[in-house]
Amino acid sequence: MKSIYVVAATGALLGSMMCAAGPAALAPNGIERPEDYRDWRLIASSHREDNNTLRVILGNDTAVEAARAGHTNPWPDGTIFAKLVWKDRVHPDWKKATVPGEFVHAEFMFKDANKYTQTGGWGFARWVGMDQEPYGENASFSQECFGCHTPVKDNDYVFTRPAVLP
Amino acid sequence: MKSIYVVAATGALLGSMMCAAGPAALAPNGIERPEDYRDWRLIASSHREDNNTLRVILGNDTAVEAARAGHTNPWPDGTIFAKLVWKDRVHPDWKKATVPGEFVHAEFMFKDANKYTQTGGWGFARWVGMDQEPYGENASFSQECFGCHTPVKDNDYVFTRPAVLP
Numbered sequence: 001m002k003s004i005y006v007v008a009a010t011g012a013l014l015g016s017m018m019c020a021a022g023p024a025a026l027a028p029n030g031i032e033r034p035e036d037y038r039d040w041r042l043i044a045s046s047h048r049e050d051n052n053t054l055r056v057i058l059g060n061d062t063a064v065e066a067a068r069a070g071h072t073n074p075w076p077d078g079t080i081f082a083k084l085v086w087k088d089r090v091h092p093d094w095k096k097a098t099v100p101g102e103f104v105h106a107e108f109m110f111k112d113a114n115k116y117t118q119t120g121g122w123g124f125a126r127w128v129g130m131d132q133e134p135y136g137e138n139a140s141f142s143q144e145c146f147g148c149h150t151p152v153k154d155n156d157y158v159f160t161r162p163a164v165l166p
Numbered sequence: 167m168k169s170i171y172v173v174a175a176t177g178a179l180l181g182s183m184m185c186a187a188g189p190a191a192l193a194p195n196g197i198e199r200p201e202d203y204r205d206w207r208l209i210a211s212s213h214r215e216d217n218n219t220l221r222v223i224l225g226n227d228t229a230v231e232a233a234r235a236g237h238t239n240p241w242p243d244g245t246i247f248a249k250l251v252w253k254d255r256v257h258p259d260w261k262k263a264t265v266p267g268e269f270v271h272a273e274f275m276f277k278d279a280n281k282y283t284q285t286g287g288w289g290f291a292r293w294v295g296m297d298q299e300p301y302g303e304n305a306s307f308s309q310e311c312f313g314c315h316t317p318v319k320d321n322d323y324v325f326t327r328p329a330v331l332p
Contacts, residue, residue, distance in 0.1 A: 038331055041205055042250075045222050047213040050262035056211050056222060056329075084208075086329060093318050093325065096216035100329035130332045152259050159259065163222075163252060163266035165204055166296045 024132040027125035029139040031110065033132070034060070037082040043067055044163040047098060052088040054100050057081055057160045067162035074121070074156040079111040081160065103130055107145075109158070119146040120157040190298040193291035195305040197276065199298070200226070203248040209233055210329040213264060218254040220266050223247055223326045233328035240287070240322040245277040247326065269296055273311075275324070285312040286323040 024033040040058035047054050059067060062078040089101030110116070110123035124145035126135035135141060149157040190199040206224035213220050225233060228244040255267030276282070276289035290311035292301035301307060315323040 039207055042208065042222055042224060044266055045211045045220055046257070046266075047220065047264040048260075048262060049264065054211055054213065056208055058208060084329075084331065091212065091325065093321075094214075096214060097325075098213040098215065099327065100210055103330045103332060106332070127332075130330070132332050155259075159257065159263075161265065163250075164269045164296070165250065166269060166272070166293075166298050 024127050025134050027127070027134045028136040029123065029125065029142050031108070031123050031125040033106070033108065033125070033127055034080060034082070037106065037108075040064075040082060042163070043081065044160050046160075047088075053104060054086050054088060054098060055083055057083045072156070072158070072162065074113070075111050075158065077112050077114075079109075081109045081158075083107040083109075083160070105129065105135070106132070119143070120149065120153070122146075122149075122157055190293050191300050193293070193300045193307075194302040195289065195291065195308050197274070197289050197291040199272070199274065199291070199293055200246060200248070203272065203274075206230075206248060208329070209247065210326050212326075213254075219270060220252050220254060220264060221249055223249050238322070238324070238328065240279070241277050241324065243278050243280075245275075247275045247324075249273040249275075249326070271295065271301070272298070285309070286315065286319070288312075288315075288323055 023035055026032055037058060040060055041064045043057040043059040043063060045054070045056045058081070060080040062076060063081060066072060066076050066079060084106050085104040086100035087102045087104055088098045091097040091099045105126055105128045107126045108124070111121060112123060113121040116123045119142050124142045127133065128135050149159070152159050189201055192198055203224060206226055207230045209223040209225040209229060211220070211222045224247070226246040228242060229247060232238055232242050232245060250272050251270040252266035253268045253270055254264045257263040257265045271292050271294045273292045274290070277287060278289060279287040282289045285308050290308045293299065294301050315325070318325050
């Protein structure tokens with residue numbers, strides 16, 4: 001019984017990558033969450049010490065090809081980023097390491113210069129928590145996202161810089 | 167000229183994902199670096215505040231399938247992790263965010279319970295810097311890696327816990 005308990009407790013405490021039961025609801029601006037985002041490739045990571053969250057930024061194939069080619073200002077139409085956000089957690093066996101704890105939300109940016117003219121050529125959407133509830137009361141939530149990205153207008157409204165890899 | 171200078175400076179300072187010129191040399195214990203590691207999928211990330219580095223842990227298909235199924239103690243034979251390490255950098259436009267700066271090294275763990283009996287069932291290797299020089303004077307470097315991983319013996323010698331994703 002002891003080994004069964006340990007396995008169950010480890011699963012409950014630490015979690016494991018799980019697949020969602022189904023597709024998420026549409027964002028209030030009509031944007032659909034890409035179902036395969038967990039399988040996208042790495043663009044960068046970050047640690048926000050103002051709100052104690054760890055983030056990993058993944059990209060679809062268009063984003064990854066553009067990043068590797070250095071075509072990031074502007075990013076090409078068809079680029080999609082998924083920024084995955086977790087609360088900080090102290091590693092149980094390495095106290096000076098911060099690791100992903102509870103999942104917070106997934107944020108997406110969709111580049112289409114002709115479609116999203118009101119928000120810098122980017123469609124914004126966010127799905128919250130493990131239940132992936134769409135963020136925003138109505139379509140105007142995009143303006144909130146866009147406002148926060150305005151300081152990086154000269155970087156095509158993108159905070160993320162691709163991490164250097166050999 | 168100004169715009170050319172800005173583009174060149176941005177490239178030099180911020181970098182972009184680049185592909186290596188060719189395969190890396192073998193590690194001193196004979197382990198070969200997987201050439202496709204940049205395309206592997208996400209397992210987790212971390213921020214080590216004792217040595218000021220950001221890390222992203224990617225896994226090969228065996229690792230990702232095991233993580234999603236919760237089969238992580240032990241991890242199955244064939245699992246490979248790539249831990250990619252960058253120096254901390256302050257985000258130029260968000261001072262409370264730490265982002266990947268200079269690339270430090272790529273560390274790998276290869277699970278083969280029958281092959282790597284002297285090091286907990288894991289083959290260890292590390293390639294350093296953008297030139298991807300193999301780490302270690304001779305094959306005994308693996309014992310250094312293994313020694314550091316001994317505190318997590320009860321987690322199959324793995325520090326990384328897969329990040330929870332919806």
